[in-house]
Amino acid sequence: MTGSLNYFRRLIAVVGDSRTDEDMLPWARAMATDLHLPLTLLYVSAPGEAWVATSALEILKTDYRLSRLTVETRHEAGRIENVLPAIAAEVPGTLVLLPQPVNASQTLRIAEWSSIDLLVAMTTPFAIIPAGAVAPSHIHSIVVGNDSSELAERVLNVARSIGHSLGVDVIDVRAYEPEDDTFGTDPLVTARSIRANGLAGRILLRSARARDAALIVVGSHGLGHAATPLAGRTTEWLLANSDRPVVVVPRD
Secondary structure, X not given: OOHHHHOXXXXXXXXXOHHHHHHHHHHHXXXXXXXXXXXXXXXEEOOOOHHHHHHHHHHHOOOHHHOOXXXXXXXXXXXXXXXXHHHXXXXXXXXXXXXXXXXXXXXXXXXXXXXXXXXXXXXXXXEEEOOOOOOOOOOOEEEEEOOOOOOHHHHHHHHHHXXXXXXXXXXXXXXXXXXXXXXXXXXXXXXXXXXXXXXXXXXXXXHHHHOOOOEEEXXXXXXXXXXXXXXXXXXXXXXXXXXXXXEEEOOO
């Protein structure tokens, strides 16, 4: 296959916190299995903590939830927003799984990354795994945000690639926000398309829940026309509030 139907070639799961690892590993297994991708467990630590990272990775790669998968491990020292973008860009078609940031009182370096910094730095798609999100035994559908922007076509291609690999429906969602000229347009809801009035993040999450969609795919710039230059209010709202993984597609 070529084009949008053969987008991904490698999956990286960022690990290192025993609490977020419990959410991460089932999703890593589900995504690696269903997308037919080799899996790399990446531990980014503070300088001088290589012995902690190496020990953790040796245990994690033998976790029963990763059995029968092709699993590699990798350790890097530094801040994740500096290290991860370069690693992800090494292999075209890399998808990165990140745990939702945990509170700042923790000492692990994984707790210190900033969503804004990472959104700006990343050039490959990544997914945030929310705390407590349960990986389904079968993914029924995925939702993609479509704002008709220059980035929208790339976002749609990534969503279609995931949908094709999983053999599931891709539901195209567009929100008519209050500041848009289109606000007040009659809603249109079909099997594979939703057009509705309201804030984009809330429309996307409501649509995902209604269709039992396991993933929400959005662009890094946000979905509303009034998005901020860095990450976008819609994407940031979803990263903070979604109860299921959000796949963020950056610009090239």
